Amino acid sequence: MRLVPEAVLANNAALFRTIAETPSHADSTRHRVVIVGGGAGGLELATRLGRKFGKRRLSVTLIDRNRTHVWKPLLHEVASGTLNPSNDAVEYIAHASSHHYRYRIGEVVGIDRARRQIFIAPSFDDDGRQIIPPRVLGYDTLVLAVGSVSNDFGTPGAARHAIALDTTGQASRFNKRVIDACLRANAQYEKLSPGQLHCIIVGAGATGVELAAELHKSMREIASHNLDNIDFERLIHITIVEAGPRILPALPEHLARSSARRLVDLGVQIRCGIKVTEVTEDGIKLGEKLFVPAELVVWSAGIKAPDFLKQLDGLDTDPINRLVVDETLRAIGDENVFAIGDCASCVLPGSEDPLPPRAQTAHQQADHMVKVIAARLEGQAAPAFRYRDYGSLVSLADYGTFGSLIGGLKVEGLLARLMYRSLYKMHLKAVHGTFKTTLDTIIGVLSHRTRPRVKLH
Incomplete structure (x- = not known):
């Protein structure tokens, strides 16, 4: 599916106000949480909220322009052909139905903070035919988890x-x-x-x-x-x-x-x-x-955050488009909008720099947002986010893995390799649960011998 956000739609809130709000998001009996972005942080948050609250207290909706999810830190393996996305991708539609949240394909092009609504551009197929018209979704809590994109700094070509x-x-x-x-x-x-x-x-x-x-x-x-x-x-x-x-x-x-x-x-x-x-x-x-x-x-x-965040109904952004958030991950100037992951600029007390754009940051912030939303349901103050740096690992394919853990402990070799792979397993556990992750791991080991070592088509 080809998504075509038109600039006129992004900049014309009046046009979207003529569109009726999607009925499923007009239900006032449950707190409506809308998560924009199905990357590591957004997908983990939707999954945890769906499991914990989706059957009773929350209406959880995940919006992403793609139909499947592949953990972004592994995209270099997709690029090299050592990882086949067809085997490792999470299909949002199936996953949502199993974990008690809604998935909506689309590209958010604007919001109306006063009305607590988001605007989604129409979706088109590869031949240019419209599949889904422009939509307006209401929210009580909006979480932006749209990640980051490459920053070419305006380099010609x-x-x-x-x-x-x-x-x-x-x-x-x-x-x-x-x-x-x-x-x-x-x-x-x-x-x-x-x-x-x-x-x-x-x-x-x-x-x-x-x-x-x-x-x-x-x-x-x-x-x-x-x-x-x-x-x-x-x-x-x-x-x-x-x-x-x-x-x-x-x-x-x-x-x-x-x-x-x-x-x-x-x-x-x-x-x-x-x-x-x-x-x-x-x-x-x-x-x-x-x-x-x-x-x-x-x-x-x-990297930089997507450009549309610069004009998101007056919310503050930093020089690379990231939404400025406080220590609870709430966007400055709006108590109902939050941001996590690479698109959030979060400077915690005692620090001068924003948190690093790493998978572990998004993972920890997704976990924290569950606590924030639980507090909002009870009418309590949102807790402050506490970040813990567990270190860094670099994997050079089969040629070596190097790491620096808490306290400066250096690791390399097989131990570092196992720790590197465990990061992905932690993500899968958060998304699928322990049983399915274990089962998929066993199947992957068994089927590995029957597949080419590299994707050849």
């Missing part, structure tokens, strides 16, 4: 020629390009052109660094499937470009050093301290003069 990894669709599209690049190179008789089979990853955060390792593994795995007309080991090149002085700038320095050493050992080129000034169809420009040819360019250099 980045939006057109580089692929971001914000969605499953983008990651799958990049994976197809990787496969096509390998097939094309294997089938041609002439010498490879400059930059062919060269992938440049702009940005050396966790996504970029982990993607580099996964691509090193998966491109060679693809080549091993009878693509023997070309020396892939010699001709596949991966480069990471970072404007800052080192990779993994938001993580402890020892993690960066260990990861950089392992990547260099794999033949990944790392360029730090230089800025991408333009992305073209054939590669990237660095600084004023240097041009690096590349067939594939991934942009993971920074």
Whole structure:
């Protein structure tokens, strides 16, 4: 389904006021919680609220523009082909019916805070035919969990020629390009052109660094499937470009050093301290003069919240569009609107910086919002959020995993790998429960031997 939010709808609240509120959201007998965004935080919150209150005290609705959910920290594995989204995606419609909340497909384009209503743009199919008309949903508590998108900082050509990894669709599209690049190179008789089979990853955060390792593994795995007309080991090149002085700038320095050493050992080129000034169809420009040819360019250099938050009926936002919230996660200036995850700018007392945009932040905030909504149901004051940093882990495919835990404890090897995978299992447990997560894990282990090690289509 193709969702087409039209600017005229986003900026014309009067037009939406002529649309009757959806009847299911006009029920005043239950407290209406609307969650916008089905990422890690939004889906976990909808699930927990549905299980705890959905049968009696709450009307819980989750809105997302997609029909399925894949845990965003694993999108680099989708991009490399080592994770097949068809096997690991959560289908919102089925999940909602099993966990006592509603799912509505759509893209929110505005809100009316005075009337406590949200505006949803019409939905269209791939041929441009309207499937669902514009809608207006009422709420008593609105939770925005729309996550973040890549920030190209206005770099010329980045939006057109580089692929971001914000969605499953983008990651799958990049994976197809990787496969096509390998097939094309294997089938041609002439010498490879400059930059062919060269992938440049702009940005050396966790996504970029982990993607580099996964691509090193998966491109060679693809080549091993009878693509023997070309020396892939010699001709596949991966480069990471970072404007800052080192990779993994938001993580402890020892993690960066260990990861950089392992990547260099794999033949990944790392360029730090230089800025991408333009992305073209054939590669990237660095600084004023240097041009690096590349067939594939991934942009993971920074994040921002979606642009529509900047004009959300007067709510305060920070320079990268995140909603400014207080220590209870309530948006400044409205007691009925909250934000969690990457789209929230939360500076807790005693800190100068907002909480980091990590999966563990969204997970903890989703858990906290259950307590906030329970307090609202009882007419009590919302509790303050307390964040606990459990550390950081970086996984370089099969080549090593490094971590820094509470108190600076360093871990690596098998223990770090198991801890890294447990983060995903914790998310699955929150979404599916212990029994289904255990069963799916067993099935996954058994079926792993019957599937290709990398997605090939």
